[in-house]
Amino acid sequence: MSVGRGRFAAIFVALGLAVTLSGCSTAGTTAVDPDGLPGVWTGSGGGRVEFQADGRFSMKGIPTESVGFAFGEPPAEDRVAGSGTWNVDDSDEDRLQLRIDAGGSFADADQMAVLMVAEDGPPQVLFFSTNVDKPYGYELKKKNP
Known part of the structure; x- marks a missing residue:
């Protein structure tokens, strides 16, 4: 086998392995089940x-860094409580x-927070998407009824 063919084969195998391994993690790639x-x-x-x-929600005890503070200063407390509305993002059903x-x-x-699917269910496991450089944020699991 020539050097050119060997290099081509190695690149082909590496790309195939990368595609295969990237399919192993489904975090943030599964639609939220409303x-x-x-x-x-x-x-x-x-x-x-x-x-x-x-479409309403309430929360308490959520780490402050899990919430995006676009229009104000984050509270001085480590964990926050509040309420509001929820919806699946029309442009991205993963959010x-x-x-x-x-x-x-x-x-x-x-103020706004974003949740994504960490594990497809049932039931799904959700996580707060806190940082684009960090694959997971604070995870939530549904309690049994």
Whole structure:
């Protein structure tokens, strides 16, 4: 085998391996199941999000760094509480958007958090998408009814 063919074969094998391995992780690539959301979801350290079927949610004990503070300063507390509305992103069904109302730990309205699927279910495991350089944020699992 010539050097050129050997190099071509090695590149082909490497690309095939990369494609195969990239298929092993489904984090953030699975659509959120909106029908499976209503109920209580919990995370480590006592974090809790309760989703209502009418598109409302409430949360408490969520790490402050899990929330995007676009229009105000983050609260000084390590964990936050609040409520608002949830919806699956129309342009990306892999993203569940939480729009947080003023109140609780949030002095300003229009704060936002994003949840994505860490593990496809049933039931799904969700995680707060906190940083594009970090594959996972704070994970939530649905409590049994």
